[in-house]
Amino acid sequence: MSQTYDIAVLVGSLRKASFNRKVAHALMEMAPPSLKLDIVEIGDLPIYNQDPDDEGTPPAAWTAFRERVGRADGLMFITPEYNRSVPSVLKNAIDVGSRPYGKSAYAGGKPGAVISVSPGAIGGFGANHHLRQSLVFLDVLTMQQPEAYLGGVAKWFDDAGKLQDESARKFLQTIIDAYAAWVERIAGSRKQQA
Known part of the structure; x- marks a missing residue:
């Protein structure tokens, strides 16, 4: 029986008609059976402030988010x-999940x-690399x-939010297949050692 990996998906846009969320749903549909992609909502997380952690009273939303991210493969x-x-x-979601210090839900x-997703031509290059800087620290x-800098996405979807651009579909399939192989390489080897 093949392994199924739980993947927490964090979408950085809160817009109802978000291109980012549309891309997430397209990837969910294309994902091989080895991946179970689950969007973890981040819009209702209270802004991070260290005081509740220091006082032992973190908001319930922080605790639930940390537990969900922590159990993801x-x-x-x-x-x-x-x-x-x-x-x-x-x-904010990165900060909430990375605290309290030494107990990061992202670690391991x-x-x-x-x-990165954008209607513009450079596909969110700056955001992509800025995020990678944080992820290095978070292990x-x-x-x-x-590399996935998705530009010009405003033309990719129909009025119902379904992916209609075939060249985009092929590229997204390449991304999700490569990620499935990456997950198997990293998480799969970890599970075999356990």
């Missing part, structure tokens, strides 16, 4: 670019993927290839 980040960086909601060398082993 892998992580996928799908983000727009705001001012050459990631949106504040995604940075989880296999990660970063996908998320981020897939290097193929």
